[in-house]
Amino acid sequence: MSPLTAILPQHEGLLPKWLFLVGVTAVGNILQAYRTLHFTSQVYLSPDPRVKPPPGYTHPSETTPLHSRTFGTWTLLQGIVRLYAAYHPDNAQVYQLAMLTNLVAMWHFGSEWFVFGTTSWGKGLAGPVFVSIGTTVWMALQYGFYVK
Secondary structure (H helix, E strand, O other), rough: OOOOHHHHHHHHHHHHHHHHHHHHHHHHHHHHHHOOHHHHHHHHHOOOOOOOOOOOOOOOOOOOHHHHHHHHHHHHHHHHHHHHHHHHHHHHHHHHHHHHHHHHHHHHHHHHHHOOOOOOHOOOOOHHHHHHHHHHHHHHHHHHOOOO
């Protein structure tokens, strides 16, 4: 067994490996969220490229260092839950908590987009939206397979 496969979740199917991947990605996100605003600001309040601003207008950023660190900490917590679910997909409570992390992400990004208008569709928003929706649907469809 290679060192990489030794650390991967050993449960059957691809879902535990996917949860491992998104969990590790979320945990790694804290590094960039604490070091730079670059990636977090790609998600929030990107100006609409179709709308030409008035001369001399500078689009304000909704992203502050505090917001970026808070977002990183929130993402870290979600990543930890997803990692735990990757190794314990047969535990109903852990599985449900992992599903809830995706629902919270969908609610957060959806409300920022449709209700508050602090984000717009683009590369910064697409990843979290696709991952949260896709993972929630996948987990709902596979619930009976993993949780007995």
